[in-house]
Amino acid sequence: MRWRLAIFTVIGTMLILVAAGCGGKKEQAPTGKKEDKLQLKIATMTPSNHTYTQGAQRFADLIKERTKGRIEIAVYPDGQLGKGERELLEALQQGTVDLYVGSTGPVGGFSPSMLIVDIPFLFRDYDHVDKVLDGPVGRQLLDDLEKANLKGLAFWENGFRNLTNSKKPVKTPDDAKGLKIRTMENKVHITAWKAVGVIPTPMAWAEVYGALQQKVVDGQENPLAVITTSKLYEVQKHLSMTQHVYSPAPIIMSLKKWQALSKEDQDLFMKTALEVAPWQRKLGRDNEQKMLAELEQKGMVIAKDIDKAAWQKAMQPAFDEFSKQFGKDKIDAILKAK
Ligand code: EAX
Numbered sequence: 373m374r375w376r377l378a379i380f381t382v383i384g385t386m387l388i389l390v391a392a393g394c395g396g397k398k399e400q401a402p403t404g405k406k407e408d409k410l411q412l413k414i415a416t417m418t419p420s421n422h423t424y425t426q427g428a429q430r431f432a433d434l435i436k437e438r439t440k441g442r443i444e445i446a447v448y449p450d451g452q453l454g455k456g457e458r459e460l461l462e463a464l465q466q467g468t469v470d471l472y473v474g475s476t477g478p479v480g481g482f483s484p485s486m487l488i489v490d491i492p493f494l495f496r497d498y499d500h501v502d503k504v505l506d507g508p509v510g511r512q513l514l515d516d517l518e519k520a521n522l523k524g525l526a527f528w529e530n531g532f533r534n535l536t537n538s539k540k541p542v543k544t545p546d547d548a549k550g551l552k553i554r555t556m557e558n559k560v561h562i563t564a565w566k567a568v569g570v571i572p573t574p575m576a577w578a579e580v581y582g583a584l585q586q587k588v589v590d591g592q593e594n595p596l597a598v599i600t601t602s603k604l605y606e607v608q609k610h611l612s613m614t615q616h617v618y619s620p621a622p623i624i625m626s627l628k629k630w631q632a633l634s635k636e637d638q639d640l641f642m643k644t645a646l647e648v649a650p651w652q653r654k655l656g657r658d659n660e661q662k663m664l665a666e667l668e669q670k671g672m673v674i675a676k677d678i679d680k681a682a683w684q685k686a687m688q689p690a691f692d693e694f695s696k697q698f699g700k701d702k703i704d705a706i707l708k709a710k
Pocket of ligand 1: 530577594598
């Protein structure tokens with residue numbers, strides 16, 4: 373009898389040990405540890421050789437190098453992930469696209485405070501731009517994006533915007549009266565062009581080349597880097613160097629995706645985006661003369677000696693209306709930035 377009890381005791385003990393052992397082998401859930409690989413997508417509306425996309429590629433290369441390949445960011449230029457910048461920003465909010473580099477034009481529709489940068493003739497020159505956008509005013513505008521489920525990392529550059537058209541030489545605001553000009557989906561731009569006396573036609577960027585080609589609109593306005601790399605010289609004859617608005621180009625991340633990063637990775641993304649900013653801005657600034665020469669060589673007729681004071685006066689109603697909306701203190705903080 374005793375020996376039976378001993379056998380049952382040994383078997384029971386073994387069964388308990390085996391059960392405990394199996395239970396301990398549960399699959400380990402992913403820990404989100406450093407070694408977990410992460411693949412992200414960054415989108416631009418402009419071609420591979422445009423400064424947005426060159427900056428995006430440099431950002432991606434640095435992140436891959438600094439995380440030893442753990443984080444890989446694929447660059448999608450040319451509107452591959454959306455037909456316009458507004459659609460890309462909506463995709464960031466949903467988390468279907470992770471990062472974006474693009475004009476502030478449509479951003480004001482998501483974060484109203486950003487509209488201030490699109491006020492005509494607000495920025496004097498590049499030195500003034502850098503002082504404002506790399507200072508507290510710029511940082512606040514980027515931080516305000518969080519209310520729209522977007523994470524603003526840094527201000528990169530689109531550039532000073534110039535008017536093009538297919539109809540006639542335009543030097544003064546009166547020359548532009550009656551032209552149908554495509555604008556960004558931005559109420560400051562629309563107000564400014566209405567004040568000049570043109571017919572503003574807001575449109576997503578992907579539709580602009582075709583609209584110019586089919587003469588649905590007579591003209592558009594963009595910095596030289598966009599005019600050259602998007603080959604607008606193929607559908608536009610006249611360039612007027614109005615430089616009427618400075619267009620920043622923030623690099624923005626989906627807030628959802630930002631919050632999923634470790635603090636260490638968040639610091640790396642922010643540091644790298646800020647580090648790429650001067651490098652990306654320099655690409656456009658250093659090549660302005662080269663781009664002008666290219667556009668002339670491609671057959672564009674360029675009005676360079678523009679009376680900017682006349683354009684500033686013509687767009688003053690937009691300046692006045694939006695200065696009131698934003699408040700004199702905010703406008704002065706920009707105008708007086710040292
Ligand atoms: O961001 O929509 C525009 O005119 C923008 O400047 C262009 O897509 C580059």
